[in-house]
Amino acid sequence: MLALLSGQGFSQVPLRIYSIAGTIAALAFALWERFIWKWKVVRYFTGVPLISGTWRGELVSSYVHPDGSNVPPIPTAIYVSQSASKWTVTLFTGESKSISEHAKLIHDPDGRWRLSWQYVNTPRPGVRDRSERHKGAAEVYIGARLGEGLEGAYFTDRRTDGELRFSEWSPVRYSSADSAFAADGFNHTSPFVGGK
Structure with missing residues (x-):
């Protein structure tokens, strides 16, 4: 905010990092929701039964x-x-x-x-x-x-x-x-x- 008030440019780098991190998190959640939780090694620790x-x-x-x-x-x-x-x-x-x-x-x-x-x-x-x-x-x-x-x-x-x-x-x-x-x-x- 101070940078904007003083006329200095605002770096886009933090926004890009947040955007990439958000995309990675959303992709990881989607992969977990549909696939990863089914893996036998994962279910060995979670114990969740696969009954589909x-x-x-x-x-x-x-x-x-x-x-x-x-x-x-x-x-x-x-x-x-x-x-x-x-x-x-x-x-x-x-x-x-x-x-x-x-x-x-x-x-x-x-x-x-x-x-x-x-x-x-x-x-x-x-x-x-x-x-x-x-x-x-x-x-x-x-x-x-x-x-x-x-x-x-x-x-x-x-x-x-x-x-x-x-x-x-x-x-x-x-x-x-x-x-x-x-x-x-x-x-x-x-x-x-x-x-x-």
């Missing part, structure tokens, strides 16, 4: 039909999209699709990880006479050993709840339960165990 991809398994509903019979297990798939700080979960059955409005990965005091999300479920038009659009929440614990998958529960604002079990995983993104269950590229391993 398509999981398939079943949904077991507590709903009881008017005749007193239970709903049989429903083949279900979920697609998890994951970055260093953001998760989205899309759940598919043969009759509906649920998309998460908010999701988070939680590290519990006992060392376990769980994925928790709130969702909006939209049934196919052909079943809306008996299944309306609704909201709910779900949570699955992430297995920590090879062969373990995702297991948890859900509940809805229709006062129904149930269990979720996913034992098979694929890195491929599928957009329906039918295509996921018709595919051959699923396995029973745990590719997401952080750093192991």
Whole structure:
């Protein structure tokens, strides 16, 4: 400021240094957010599980039909999209699709990880006479050993709840339960165990 008042020129060097530093910081953050956090050596220290991809398994509903019979297990798939700080979960059955409005990965005091999300479920038009659009929440614990998958529960604002079990995983993104269950590229391993 004194340099400007006295008529002396203002150096552009500090501004250029700040600009370059800002660009480098933004690039480093973008690389971390999308790629670096996934590296096995990084996850060895952070312990963050890598669970992105398509999981398939079943949904077991507590709903009881008017005749007193239970709903049989429903083949279900979920697609998890994951970055260093953001998760989205899309759940598919043969009759509906649920998309998460908010999701988070939680590290519990006992060392376990769980994925928790709130969702909006939209049934196919052909079943809306008996299944309306609704909201709910779900949570699955992430297995920590090879062969373990995702297991948890859900509940809805229709006062129904149930269990979720996913034992098979694929890195491929599928957009329906039918295509996921018709595919051959699923396995029973745990590719997401952080750093192991």
